[in-house]
Every structure is written in C-alpha cells, then in structure tokens.
Amino acid sequence: MSLVTVASPRIGVITFPGSLDDRDALRAIETMGGEGVGLWHADHDLRDVDAVVLPGGFSYGDYLRCGAIAGHAPILEEVRDFAGGGGPVLGICNGFQILCEAGLLPGALIRNASLRFVCRNVFLRVETSQTPVTGELVAGEVVEIPIKHGEGQYVATPSQLERIEQEGLVVFRYADARGRVGQATNPNGSLESIAGVRNEAGNVVGLMPHPEHAVDPDVGPTGGQPLFASLLASALAGAGA
Amino acid sequence: MRFAFEVLVTLKPGLADPQGKAVEASLPGLGFSSVSDVHIGRHVRLDIDAPDETEARAQVDEIARRLLSNPVIEDYRVLDTSSPGM
Numbered sequence A: 001m002s003l004v005t006v007a008s009p010r011i012g013v014i015t016f017p018g019s020l021d022d023r024d025a026l027r028a029i030e031t032m033g034g035e036g037v038g039l040w041h042a043d044h045d046l047r048d049v050d051a052v053v054l055p056g057g058f059s060y061g062d063y064l065r066c067g068a069i070a071g072h073a074p075i076l077e078e079v080r081d082f083a084g085g086g087g088p089v090l091g092i093c094n095g096f097q098i099l100c101e102a103g104l105l106p107g108a109l110i111r112n113a114s115l116r117f118v119c120r121n122v123f124l125r126v127e128t129s130q131t132p133v134t135g136e137l138v139a140g141e142v143v144e145i146p147i148k149h150g151e152g153q154y155v156a157t158p159s160q161l162e163r164i165e166q167e168g169l170v171v172f173r174y175a176d177a178r179g180r181v182g183q184a185t186n187p188n189g190s191l192e193s194i195a196g197v198r199n200e201a202g203n204v205v206g207l208m209p210h211p212e213h214a215v216d217p218d219v220g221p222t223g224g225q226p227l228f229a230s231l232l233a234s235a236l237a238g239a240g241a
Numbered sequence B: 001m002r003f004a005f006e007v008l009v010t011l012k013p014g015l016a017d018p019q020g021k022a023v024e025a026s027l028p029g030l031g032f033s034s035v036s037d038v039h040i041g042r043h044v045r046l047d048i049d050a051p052d053e054t055e056a057r058a059q060v061d062e063i064a065r066r067l068l069s070n071p072v073i074e075d076y077r078v079l080d081t082s083s084p085g086m
Helices: A022-031 A075-084 A094-101 A158-166 A225-240 B018-026 B053-068
Strands: A010-015 A035-040 A051-054 A089-092 A108-110 A118-126 A142-149 A153-155 A170-175 A194-198 A204-207 B002-011 B042-049 B074-080
Touching (some): A022 A035, A051 A225, A094 A108, A118 A194, A153 A194, B002 B053
Parallel strands (some): A051 A089
Antiparallel strands (some): A118 A170, A194 A204, B002 B042
C-alpha cells in the first residue's frame, strides 16, 4: 500500500533589518498552499527551501542606495549559489532592488521621476510566461497589483536595455486594464514602463509591485494569486527534480 | 599609517536625476534664474589604516567600486585629503 501525499513546497522568505513585507509574503505563501519558511539575513542557511523570496521594505534603512547593503548580506552568498543552480528566486520591491544591487538582475532602481512616493493599485501586462512567477499566466495577460515605493524608476545603461529587450528579459510592464502600455500608465518614469525583469536563465525575477498584498479578496485586488500559484508550482517541480 | 580619502559618487551623464531637477526647478523662486545642469551626488569620507598609500588607495578604490557606487547608474572619483579625520 502506498500513500500519496501532496507535497507542499517550502518557500523561504528572507528577513533583513528593515524588511516590512516578510510577514505578508509568508502569509501569501501559506494562503496559496505553500509552506512559508522564515530566513534570516545574517545566516548562511536557506533551510533547504524550494524557492526564495526577498521581500519589500527598507533593508538596512535603505542607507547608501536602496538594497545596496543588503546586496552584500551574508545570506546573499547562499542565494547566489541557489540562483546559480537554477532555483526560483523572487525579489519584490526592496527585494528587487537588492537583486539588482547584488548583480543577480540587470539594471537599477532610482528615485521616482515625480520625486513622490506612489501607493496605489496598478495594472501589469505579463510579457513572458517563462519565469517561476508567470508560468500559470500567458503573455499579454493583465494582472492588478498594488505598488508602494519612492525609488521604483527602473533604469539601465543603453546597451543593457537593448539586451534586456532583445533577449525578452522584461517580465512585467505597467499598463492600463486592457494591457496598453504608455506614459500615462507609467507610475514612476521607468524605462519602457518596465515593472519587472528576469535574469537570462529565467529563474530569478524581480518586480516593484507587491503580489503578496494581492492574494486576499477581502483587502483588495487578487492579481498576486497567479504569481504565487506559479511560484509554488515551479518550486514543487524543482523539489521533485 | 592612516590615510584619509574622500569619494565622490555621481549619477552617470544622461541618466535621469530627479533630485537635481527638483533643486534646479526651485532656484528661480529664490531669484536665481540663470542656473542649469544641477546634479546631486554623494560625498563619502573615510580613513584607512594601511602600511603604505598604494595599499590604502587600492582598498578605497575597491570599496568605492563594490559598495559606495553602483556601476549601472553611477561614476565615482577618489580624492586624497591632506589630514585624517579626528
């Protein structure tokens, strides 16, 4: 006799000093059926997780540059190895900034063009399903997710931007509800309305909007659900491999 | 020996500098109507204990490159200072 158990993927969420959204990320993972595993920035241990999330907040007070000091945190060594081995890594907001500062994603994030902190729901057009967070979506699909940031303007050098576009590394663009992209729907001045990018291998993704704040229908839009469903599915696939 | 350095970190030319723009936009209100090309950067000063200046310079250069600046968006310059800080 064999018992079939449906495995629940273990998703790690790293807490840095100044992280704010680690709890919400853990809760979103649990809501979507995963096992949330708290990780600590100063440990050299990923606790055998199947995917890693770097949450939003103001790590190390965002001193120097957003994400700059966290980009050299002890646990980033393990994140780098995990990412190098193809493990799914998701950076949200400050986590996106950290992954850019650590050199795991191309580009950088600077002050919003408006110089204002922006906090509202936005629509994102999915540009590729070839990532751990968009596997259950199709290119062109639109999801509604909130943003809340002061430093979310995505920039890259001209040659980087050319490569990012040519190799299809853009994962999300700010858009309207019908998926139309333009300056009117660009909340922070990001180049080409880029809201999220991936690495060349496709297993590391960063985005400024907050999918972890968009899984519970009682408190807002639910555009974060397919992202976490995708992340759980890809974590499970990796765990079984 | 102790060596003192200053590091200037500036946004790469051509990159959007919203802080510089905001300062520039506020100047006409103060009566300065002929100011342009305002940019905001970062100034870092530090002391390094090292056997000689070459070693200290190599260290400050690596610090500036790996942490104080982000090569995607920023350039840096290392300046000597005459005397270390107190």
